[in-house]
Amino acid sequence: MSAAPVVLEARGVTKAYGDTEVLRGIDLTVRRHEAVALIGASGSGKSTLLRCMDLLEDIDDGDVLVDGEIVTEPGVDPVAVRRRLGMVFQAFNLFPHLTVLQNVVLAPVRAHGVPREEAERRARELLARFGLEGREDQMPDRLSGGQQQRVAIIRALAADPLALLLDEVTSALDPDLVGEVLVLLRELKERGMTMLLATHEMSFAREVADRVCFLHEGRIVEEGPPEQLLASPSHEATQRFLRRLLEGGRL
Amino acid sequence: MSTVSTVVVLGALLVAVTSSKGWPEVRDTFFNPSDFADSFPQVLEGFWLDVRMFVVVEVAVLALGLAIALVRVSSTPALTPLRLLATGFVDLFRGVPTILVVYLIGFGIPALEMSGLPTDPVILGGIALTLSYSAYVSEVYRAGIDSIHPGQRAAALAVGLTERQALRFVVLPQAIRRVIPPLLNDFISLQKDVALVSILGPLEAFRVAQIEASSNFVYTPLVAAAVLFLAVTVPLARWLERMQRRRMER
Numbered sequence: 001m002s003a004a005p006v007v008l009e010a011r012g013v014t015k016a017y018g019d020t021e022v023l024r025g026i027d028l029t030v031r032r033h034e035a036v037a038l039i040g041a042s043g044s045g046k047s048t049l050l051r052c053m054d055l056l057e058d059i060d061d062g063d064v065l066v067d068g069e070i071v072t073e074p075g076v077d078p079v080a081v082r083r084r085l086g087m088v089f090q091a092f093n094l095f096p097h098l099t100v101l102q103n104v105v106l107a108p109v110r111a112h113g114v115p116r117e118e119a120e121r122r123a124r125e126l127l128a129r130f131g132l133e134g135r136e137d138q139m140p141d142r143l144s145g146g147q148q149q150r151v152a153i154i155r156a157l158a159a160d161p162l163a164l165l166l167d168e169v170t171s172a173l174d175p176d177l178v179g180e181v182l183v184l185l186r187e188l189k190e191r192g193m194t195m196l197l198a199t200h201e202m203s204f205a206r207e208v209a210d211r212v213c214f215l216h217e218g219r220i221v222e223e224g225p226p227e228q229l230l231a232s233p234s235h236e237a238t239q240r241f242l243r244r245l246l247e248g249g250r251l
Numbered sequence: 252m253s254t255v256s257t258v259v260v261l262g263a264l265l266v267a268v269t270s271s272k273g274w275p276e277v278r279d280t281f282f283n284p285s286d287f288a289d290s291f292p293q294v295l296e297g298f299w300l301d302v303r304m305f306v307v308v309e310v311a312v313l314a315l316g317l318a319i320a321l322v323r324v325s326s327t328p329a330l331t332p333l334r335l336l337a338t339g340f341v342d343l344f345r346g347v348p349t350i351l352v353v354y355l356i357g358f359g360i361p362a363l364e365m366s367g368l369p370t371d372p373v374i375l376g377g378i379a380l381t382l383s384y385s386a387y388v389s390e391v392y393r394a395g396i397d398s399i400h401p402g403q404r405a406a407a408l409a410v411g412l413t414e415r416q417a418l419r420f421v422v423l424p425q426a427i428r429r430v431i432p433p434l435l436n437d438f439i440s441l442q443k444d445v446a447l448v449s450i451l452g453p454l455e456a457f458r459v460a461q462i463e464a465s466s467n468f469v470y471t472p473l474v475a476a477a478v479l480f481l482a483v484t485v486p487l488a489r490w491l492e493r494m495q496r497r498r499m500e501r
Contacts, residue, residue, distance in 0.1 A: 079408075079412075089409075093405065095403065106420060107411050107412065110420060
């Protein structure tokens with residue numbers, strides 16, 4: 001596994017909003033076919049890190065590398081970088097004025113120049129494969145939260161991304177709808193999709209992630225295989241975080 | 252119940268007005284059927300000019316208003332001078348009464364005596380209305396664009412669209428749908444305000460009615476003009492309401 005090439009990398013990434021330092025020097029690598037989970041309390045910087053990796057936010061210092069190339073240098077077109085990555089948001093962020101099919105084909109057609117017919121054929125295939133056959137022409141607000149998030153994941157997959165960035169993709173869902181989204185992500189993992197995911201579903205992190213990184217106050221204070229980090233964390237902040245989750249019945 | 256109360260209230264109003272001391276006089280000067288019939292064809296002819304002006308100005312307003320709004324919401328540093336200009340434009344034309352804008356443009360532009368500038372009062376009046384209404388309408392568009400959740404832009408960028416594509420395919424379609432009701436409100440307002448161009452002299456409905464009124468010492472032609480405006484704005488308002496309702500149901 002460690003021989004696989006690095007697809008995503010952060011080197012000393014810092015980011016502040018005004019006086020608030022959100023990221024204080026993040027070093028992180030994600031190798032091909034690897035799934036890395038970011039855990040930590042809300043406000044620990046997980047979402048910001050994902051947004052910075054997708055160049056949706058400017059970073060203050062450090063570098064982000066995609067496929068071995070520094071992408072946070074002047075002269076690098078962020079649009080071209082984002083086209084190679086897929087991002088899924090906590091609140092789905094589907095385009096409410098477009099049908100399910102139109103949501104999925106917008107980027108392939110407009111950003112990647114795929115002929116519409118071909119893009120639609122591929123979108124229908126993807127939707128069918130993930131149990132959304134017959135939903136193509138519905139508006140997103142007619143779907144359940146779980147279905148909407150699956151559409152959002154398929155939208156991110158439509159252009160064959162190098163890696164998926166997943167930002168708390170189950171935390172806006174009713175508990176009984178979480179399962180269907182996790183099943184989809186598990187399948188993507190089995191197919192070898194490279195993933196960096198922020199999550200507070202520890203059971204999911206344990207099951208799918210090859211590596212778990214614990215973020216605390218803008219730093220990765222501990223990382224390791226899930227069974228080790230979640231069962232016997234060595235850092236005091238990690239122990240406190242996991243104990244609180246345990247008390248809240250979330251583990 | 253509601254029908255009964257409506258009849259009672261309207262009936263009482265009608266009785267109150269028609270039993271007033273001046274009513275016979277008012278009836279003869281404002282609501283004289285033969286004066287109405289005499290002046291109606293001329294007023295109607297004038298009204299046709301109002302309709303044409305309204306259609307052309309409305310199209311221009313929708314385009315110019317959107318252009319101004321897009322400049323104002325842009326964040327490109329290179330557009331800063333244009334952005335300041337757009338802000339100044341909105342402050343100016345929203346702050347000055349429309350009738351004054353019509354006056355200043357209608358009499359000021361010809362006074363420059365520069366070749367190539369329009370001198371036709373209909374065109375000058377149309378330009379004045381376009382400037383004034385574009386300032387308002389651009390703010391309506393801008394409010395709509397600002398109301399779209401930033402997550403929509405983020406999602407559009409995340410799938411690989413450029414800023415411009417995100418605006419065109421994701422933000423604007425949603426923003427425009429959202430501001431259709433206030434846009435339609437301005438639409439009806441403009442439909443009436445074309446009468447302001449009369450101060451520059453073109454023979455539109457109000458102007459024709461005024462001439463008819465003062466030459467015969469009756470006010471019925473003005474009522475005829477009012478009826479014509481109502482004949483367009485009221486059905487327009489109802490039609491728009493129905494469209495909106497249908498949109499909501501979908």
